[in-house]
Amino acid sequence: MALKPGKISYLIIVVSCFLLLGLTVFADPCYADTLADAIAAAPQGVGKGMIDPDAEGGFLGIPGAPDVNFMWAFLWAIWVGWIFSTVGAFGGIMAGVGHITIFGLGDYARSFKQTSPELNTLITDSIRVSNQWLVSISALISSINYYRMGRLVLPLGIALAAGSVAGSILVPIATAGKIKLSEYIGYFGICVFIIGAFLFYETTERGRSKKKNARAAAKAFEEAHIKLKNNEAVDTSQHGVKIVEWGLSRIRFTFYGVEFSFRPIIPVIGGFFIAALASFLGIGGGFLFVPFLTSIAGLPMFLVAGTSALTVLVGMIVSIFSYMAIKGVVVYWPLIGIELFGIFVGSMLGPRTSRYIPDIWLKRLFVVLAIYVGIRYTSKGFLGHSIVPPF
Numbered sequence: 501m502a503l504k505p506g507k508i509s510y511l512i513i514v515v516s517c518f519l520l521l522g523l524t525v526f527a528d529p530c531y532a533d534t535l536a537d538a539i540a541a542a543p544q545g546v547g548k549g550m551i552d553p554d555a556e557g558g559f560l561g562i563p564g565a566p567d568v569n570f571m572w573a574f575l576w577a578i579w580v581g582w583i584f585s586t587v588g589a590f591g592g593i594m595a596g597v598g599h600i601t602i603f604g605l606g607d608y609a610r611s612f613k614q615t616s617p618e619l620n621t622l623i624t625d626s627i628r629v630s631n632q633w634l635v636s637i638s639a640l641i642s643s644i645n646y647y648r649m650g651r652l653v654l655p656l657g658i659a660l661a662a663g664s665v666a667g668s669i670l671v672p673i674a675t676a677g678k679i680k681l682s683e684y685i686g687y688f689g690i691c692v693f694i695i696g697a698f699l700f701y702e703t704t705e706r707g708r709s710k711k712k713n714a715r716a717a718a719k720a721f722e723e724a725h726i727k728l729k730n731n732e733a734v735d736t737s738q739h740g741v742k743i744v745e746w747g748l749s750r751i752r753f754t755f756y757g758v759e760f761s762f763r764p765i766i767p768v769i770g771g772f773f774i775a776a777l778a779s780f781l782g783i784g785g786g787f788l789f790v791p792f793l794t795s796i797a798g799l800p801m802f803l804v805a806g807t808s809a810l811t812v813l814v815g816m817i818v819s820i821f822s823y824m825a826i827k828g829v830v831v832y833w834p835l836i837g838i839e840l841f842g843i844f845v846g847s848m849l850g851p852r853t854s855r856y857i858p859d860i861w862l863k864r865l866f867v868v869l870a871i872y873v874g875i876r877y878t879s880k881g882f883l884g885h886s887i888v889p890p891f
Contacts, residue, residue, distance in 0.1 A: 534828070535560060535622055542616040549615035559605055560626060560832050566604040570838045576602060577839040580634055581846025585642040586854045587801070587866045588793075588808030589786030593692060593873050595631040595839075606685065625829045632816050632823075633836055634843050635786075639813035641847035646806025649851060650740020653807045655751045656797060659764045660789065660807075661814035663771025669822050670776065686881025691777065693874025695787050700867045702794060703860060711798055713758050718800035718859035720756035725855055741803070755803055762797055770796065775815040786812050790866060801862040805854060 539562060542551045551563055558565030576598045584591025600606030609623035646652040702711070724739065738757040745752040745761075752761040774788040789808040793799045799807070823829040854862065872888065879887040 577842025585850025588805035636816035642809035657810035664775030667776030689877030696870025
């Protein structure tokens with residue numbers, strides 16, 4: 501018997517939960533031995549790029565490593581969960597800002613660039629996977645919430661996810677243990693900055709004029725929720741995503757009475773390249789999926805967050821599995837455990853607050869974050885210092 505779209509969605513979510521849980525149990529302990537060997541081989545002392553064996557253990561249990569304040573980690577994780585579940589992007593980027601900059605893990609990893617390159621790459625890989633854990637949980641919660649609200653285009657999300665699987669597998673295998681933190685930050689910044697500039701164009705009158713269907717759907721959505729808020733009578737028969745045609749050559753659906761369509765092969769190809777780049781950077785890829793969904797698929801922002809979340813979820817599960825089960829990378833569970841509670845809170849708030857933010861302002865929020873983060877990490881990666889605060 502064929503599964504209905506709703507059952508497919510819930511099946512994906514349930515399988516995701518089991519896969520994420522399994523990774524916490526079956527992560528390869530060989531990485532811990534590799535880490536211990538790298539710590540033992542690093543020069544001992546109290547200077548930069550050295551290990552003080554008498555210091556208390558911090559990140560990854562490394563003596564003298566930054567000891568992150570769990571309350572700040574919890575609060576930052578709420579912000580990470582909220583921003584990702586609101587715009588469908590920047591969860592991994594904001595997680596990276598927290599781990600790399602606010603918690604000082606980036607500077608700590610960089611201190612071993614000359615004295616212990618192996619320890620530098622081991623810490624970098626752990627940061628990348630830690631970012632992805634936060635994104636994956638936020639994506640899981642957001643997917644459930646948006647699907648229930650009728651704001652997730654299931655066939656489009658599945659097509660993007662199908663293409664993302666290969667990219668999420670190949671890049672971790674090819675790059676784990678080979679990427680220095682300076683390279684990671686530099687490329688991270690360049691990609692974000694370019695995407696931010698592109699999305700800024702789409703907020704201009706010229707850019708918006710080319711998205712008539714998206715504007716019409718966004719307007720219908722906003723007007724309907726204003727009426728509901730004012731307790732006015734509203735015809736809800738056209739509310740949410742309604743699949744009209746689901747085939748291999750074309751998929752059609754409506755959102756608040758406005759019809760959209762796409763060829764499945766296009767998001768499959770797009771998903772592959774987006775997931776490959778996202779996996780290399782150690783982030784969720786939402787900052788690439790969002791422009792794809794708004795510019796190529798032509799969706800309003802009200803549909804983008806949920807669809808992006810489902811796609812990111814699949815890619816993150818595959819990427820995390822590749823890093824942890826295949827390459828043996830581990831994360832610092834005391835820190836990640838606290839952050840996941842914050843992610844849950846933020847991810848529950850995002851879908852419920854985004855309905856009150858106009859479509860154009862959701863996109864402008866995306867642009868502001870993209871430009872700031874892009875400038876900061878591009879300059880820090882290639883110039884050696886940030887030209888915007890925090891320096």
